[in-house]
Amino acid sequence: MSGGAAVAEEDDRAELLRYVERFALVLAESGVPRMPARVFAYVLADDADRYTAAELSEGIGVSPAAISGAVRYLTKVGLLAREREPGTRSDVYRIYDDDVWGTIFRQRVPLLERYELAAAEGVAILPAGSRGARRLEETQEFFRYLRREEEKVMDRWSELRRAQFGEPG
Structure with missing residues (x-):
């Protein structure tokens, strides 16, 4: 050289x-x-x-x-x-995994579900209509929404990745 x-x-x-x-x-x-x-x-x-x-x-x-x-x-x-x-x-x-970032973000889905379940537990034990129960119900719904949308986003990412970069070698 x-x-x-x-x-x-x-x-x-x-x-x-x-x-x-x-x-x-x-x-x-x-x-x-x-x-x-x-x-x-x-x-x-x-x-x-x-x-x-x-x-x-x-x-x-x-x-x-x-x-x-x-x-x-x-x-x-x-x-x-x-x-x-x-x-x-x-x-x-x-x-x-060849799909580095897809794998990383897919690993978050179970965590989002755990947040959702933890909030649901709080909703179940707090008095109905209380401010805390309302905040936890909103928290539960937020993580449910985020989890569902993230799954959809990751499916779309997989399609885009295949179209743009092809199948991994």
Whole structure:
């Protein structure tokens, strides 16, 4: 590789890592812990399909211990899948599903249903017509509405995704 190509590759890598930090900040501001946000942003933006913990550590420039906690969190919440390549002792991590954001948002539907059920429980125990019961009834209806609409939106997203990007490879 010529000196100019190596410099260009280093510049591209630095730009990728600056982007990863910016996107990770957005994820962290929305509630994702900082290190898992960095790992997830890196896995989204980098070209590889699978990563060992060592590759993630080297790629982001953090300790293996930081990667260990981050991938544990990301696999627990369903953003990364952990696999093992035949004949190796190292785990590899990959995006859980080709439809990354569709999967993330579909995972919210059960949470919306839990909110709806929790509000319904309050409606059932509070005196009918009380202000609290009314607020909880409205809360219940809000989450019911949101859950139904999100399911419809995700169905439309699947159709759009297929039309625009085709079936995943």
